[in-house]
Amino acid sequence: MKNQITLTFPDNSTRTYPTGTTLLEVAESIGTRLAKDAVAAQINGKLTDLTEAIDIDADINIITGDSTEGHEVLLHSTAHLMAQAVKELFPNARVTIGPAIENRFYYDFDVENPFTDEDLVTIEEKMKELAQNDYPVKRKVFSKDEAIDLFKSMDENYKVEIIQEISPEEVLSAYQQDSFIDLCRGPHVPSTGRIKYFKILNSSGAYWRGDENNKMLQRIYGTVFNTKKELKEYLHMLEEAKKRDHRKLGKELELFAFDDEIGPGLPLWLPKGTIIIEELEKLAKETERKAGYQRVRTPHLTKGNLYEKSGHLKHYKESMYPAMDVDGIDYYVKPMNCPHHHKIYASVPRSYRDLPLRLAEYGTCYRYEKSGQLFGLMRVRSMQMNDAHIYCTKEQFKEEFLSVCQMYLTYFKIFGIDKYEMELCLHSSEGLGKKYVNEPELWIQTEQDVRKALDEGEINYTEKSGEAAFYGPKIDVQVWSTVGRKFTLATNQVDFAIPSLFGLNYTNERGEEATPLCIHRAPLGTHERFIGFLIEHYSADFPLWLAPVQVAILTVSEKVENYAKSVQSKLQNVDIRVDLDDRPDKIGAKIRLAELSKINVMLIIGEREAKENTVSVRRRFEGDIGSMNVDNLSSALVEEINQRRNTYRKEG
Numbered sequence: 001m002k003n004q005i006t007l008t009f010p011d012n013s014t015r016t017y018p019t020g021t022t023l024l025e026v027a028e029s030i031g032t033r034l035a036k037d038a039v040a041a042q043i044n045g046k047l048t049d050l051t052e053a054i055d056i057d058a059d060i061n062i063i064t065g066d067s068t069e070g071h072e073v074l075l076h077s078t079a080h081l082m083a084q085a086v087k088e089l090f091p092n093a094r095v096t097i098g099p100a101i102e103n104r105f106y107y108d109f110d111v112e113n114p115f116t117d118e119d120l121v122t123i124e125e126k127m128k129e130l131a132q133n134d135y136p137v138k139r140k141v142f143s144k145d146e147a148i149d150l151f152k153s154m155d156e157n158y159k160v161e162i163i164q165e166i167s168p169e170e171v172l173s174a175y176q177q178d179s180f181i182d183l184c185r186g187p188h189v190p191s192t193g194r195i196k197y198f199k200i201l202n203s204s205g206a207y208w209r210g211d212e213n214n215k216m217l218q219r220i221y222g223t224v225f226n227t228k229k230e231l232k233e234y235l236h237m238l239e240e241a242k243k244r245d246h247r248k249l250g251k252e253l254e255l256f257a258f259d260d261e262i263g264p265g266l267p268l269w270l271p272k273g274t275i276i277i278e279e280l281e282k283l284a285k286e287t288e289r290k291a292g293y294q295r296v297r298t299p300h301l302t303k304g305n306l307y308e309k310s311g312h313l314k315h316y317k318e319s320m321y322p323a324m325d326v327d328g329i330d331y332y333v334k335p336m337n338c339p340h341h342h343k344i345y346a347s348v349p350r351s352y353r354d355l356p357l358r359l360a361e362y363g364t365c366y367r368y369e370k371s372g373q374l375f376g377l378m379r380v381r382s383m384q385m386n387d388a389h390i391y392c393t394k395e396q397f398k399e400e401f402l403s404v405c406q407m408y409l410t411y412f413k414i415f416g417i418d419k420y421e422m423e424l425c426l427h428s429s430e431g432l433g434k435k436y437v438n439e440p441e442l443w444i445q446t447e448q449d450v451r452k453a454l455d456e457g458e459i460n461y462t463e464k465s466g467e468a469a470f471y472g473p474k475i476d477v478q479v480w481s482t483v484g485r486k487f488t489l490a491t492n493q494v495d496f497a498i499p500s501l502f503g504l505n506y507t508n509e510r511g512e513e514a515t516p517l518c519i520h521r522a523p524l525g526t527h528e529r530f531i532g533f534l535i536e537h538y539s540a541d542f543p544l545w546l547a548p549v550q551v552a553i554l555t556v557s558e559k560v561e562n563y564a565k566s567v568q569s570k571l572q573n574v575d576i577r578v579d580l581d582d583r584p585d586k587i588g589a590k591i592r593l594a595e596l597s598k599i600n601v602m603l604i605i606g607e608r609e610a611k612e613n614t615v616s617v618r619r620r621f622e623g624d625i626g627s628m629n630v631d632n633l634s635s636a637l638v639e640e641i642n643q644r645r646n647t648y649r650k651e652g
């Protein structure tokens with residue numbers, strides 16, 4: 001072994017160290033700030049503990065908690081800290097799993113009683129104490145049998161169950177801080193003192209492995225950040241999101257409902273929610289018609305054979321509802337619309353002149369989600385998808401793909417979505433033939449085309465290797481609501497495998513048979529998820545074109561009833577959605593009620609207005625804007641609606 005090793009840093013500078021120097025010592029040699037904030041490091045790209053000693057020349061990247069990888073290490077380390085605190089306070093608690101999720105972590109415990117709010121405060125206090133003690137966090141490795149013995153001796157039966165499922169060849173690791181030890185792949189912070197800005201958020205019941213037939217565990221959520229400021233901002237965002245919780249607002253404003261007798265995850269759309277759905281469909285249909293799409297409709301039930309062919313029964317069966325026997329044949333409710341659109345493509349002979357063929361449908365699909373996974377409109381079992389499939393030649397692909405991306409951007413503008421991210425998910429060469437169809441050249445070519453399309457369209461994107469769909473590269477689209485919460489809305493996928501599986505073809509210019517490419521796209525995702533997002537995004541203060549009730553007419557006295565009715569019918573005649581409140585209530589009470597219902601435009605009518613053929617206009621967030629002639633008002637509103645103007649204001 002050499003006495004000296006040479007390490008290369010991200011800025012390409014190099015330094016030499018004695019063999020066996022730990023990464024933490026390396027971090028310290030570079031600078032105190034870096035040493036203080038470091039949570040892990042990468043050796044030749046592989047994430048590892050700072051306590052690791054290095055004995056080879058390598059590329060080194062010291063990771064701090066403000067990077068994506070570093071934040072995950074912090075989150076995970078804090079989950080351990082929380083489990084340690086729970087075990088000290090509740091020695092009978094059994095630990096299960098504690099993963100990091102987007103900006104948060106959770107840990108599931110088997111305890112006799114659910115945690116109370118006071119318990120959570122005590123746990124957080126204990127965590128602070130354990131963090132201040134700055135226990136070193138040590139990695140230990142075990143064989144499968146050793147690990148089973150260890151966790152059996154601690155009575156941690158859930159851990160034993162997890163370990164038993166791991167292949168015997170795998171080396172298992174655990175991390176120990178003080179007397180607390182937890183099974184984990186790591187890496188982790190080198191000592192508990194590096195965990196500073198954390199907060200316990202809430203707790204809830206969660207079934208072991210998300211299965212309602214298993215025991216109910218208690219899940220505690222928490223968060224941690226690299227700085228106090230980031231923690232504060234995140235907690236503020238959560239507060240805002242809570243006020244805008246789509247489940248709460250959806251109920252208050254009578255947009256949708258769930259009913260036990262219908263079943264979990266199966267939303268009922270009330271009249272007001274249905275208006276929003278219809279406005280969204282109108283927008284999508286208009287946009288798609290202009291972009292050359294044709295609309296189709298397909299049944300909800302389909303023979304099992306089709307799903308054998310499409311591969312759904314092989315790869316997707318767990319998310320499908322069980323078969324029903326009809327005349328001795330298995331039928332399924334459809335989990336996706338793709339196979340049906342492929343069949344429409346195949347229903348007539350196609351020539352190159354038919355391409356690109358763009359088939360669109362607001363298709364309703366049914367997917368089985370475990371009941372523990374269901375969440376308001378975000379995770380449901382029935383969904384209506386803004387679906388379309390574009391069949392095109394290889395030459396047409398780039399342009400088609402780009403115009404789909406442009407369509408996403410058009411929608412973002414309409415909905416005032418300022419922050420979004422497109423992530424290009426690519427194949428990995430190791431996965432060819434297993435995770436990915438074995439067409440190495442086609443993969444490289446298509447990925448190159450997608451990249452070119454994105455570059456030419458000046459669309460911002462990041463790349464991620466090994467995340468592609470089975471049949472081609474895809475783009476995951478994430479958007480941020482106005483309060484800064486991230487939502488995964490939609491994907492845009494290229495498919496060069498399924499068309500040949502379905503025997504789809506066309507006659508090319510030379511009279512030969514060729515296979516088309518297929519693009520799967522759903523820019524507005526599903527109505528369920530998109531409306532859930534919009535409720536939070538707009539705080540249910542929908543822009544006028546989307547608002548279920550656009551105008552409320554409020555009468556000051558009974559004397560103006562007839563005039564109020566004439567104003568109502570005038571507005572209704574130009575398709576404005578108007579409610580008339582002519583109850584004998586005080587005008588102040590009527591205004592308050594309309595405000596609670598988040599009505600965008602209020603028209604107040606008293607005797608003066610009736611006499612002058614006007615209305616007093618009051619707009620949400622703007623207050624009184626004076627009296628207006630009814631015809632002028634009506635045409636101004638129609639214009640605002642037709643332009644789908646985004647009247648929403650963040651500070652509401």
Ligand SMILES: [Zn+2]
Pocket residue numbers: 076077080175183184185186188
């Ligand atoms: Zn861990």
Ligand SMILES: [Zn+2]
Pocket residue numbers: 336337338389520521
């Ligand atoms: Zn599809």
